[in-house]
Amino acid sequence: xxxxxxxxxxxxxxxxxxxCSTLERVVYRPDINQGNYLVANDxxxxxxxxxxxxxxxxxxxxxxxxxxxxxxxxYVFRQEPGHESVKQQTLTLTFDSNGVLTNIDNxxxxxxxxx
Numbered sequence: 001x002x003x004x005x006x007x008x009x010x011x012x013x014x015x016x017x018x019x020c021s022t023l024e025r026v027v028y029r030p031d032i033n034q035g036n037y038l039v040a041n042d043x044x045x046x047x048x049x050x051x052x053x054x055x056x057x058x059x060x061x062x063x064x065x066x067x068x069x070x071x072x073x074x075y076v077f078r079q080e081p082g083h084e085s086v087k088q089q090t091l092t093l094t095f096d097s098n099g100v101l102t103n104i105d106n107x108x109x110x111x112x113x114x115x
Contacts, residue, residue, distance in 0.1 A: 047104075
């Protein structure tokens with residue numbers, strides 16, 4: 001009888017601890033990367049006065065363009081490492097009616113390594 005009680009208690013304890021966060025770290029979770037991978041050196045090459053063609057040559061095509069035709073390009077990179085928090089880099093570029101870059105919004109600010 002005592003053996004059955006100990007076995008039942010062990011099973012209950014195992015079921016109660018199965019959802020704990022300590023065991024969650026043991027389970028493999030792959031890194032998930034989505035969007036435009038932005039390199040700090042490439043972002044540093046972008047400056048006001050560049051044309052859309054020059055920007056596209058440097059960074060590639062944007063992930064999204066403003067659907068209302070206001071010449072705004074969005075480069076978004078979202079990274080979800082296995083058991084860490086999600087990180088997102090958003091580069092917003094605004095062009096004038098002639099296709100010349102007028103504004104750069106880089107959040108969070110991507111800096112070169114070693115800075």
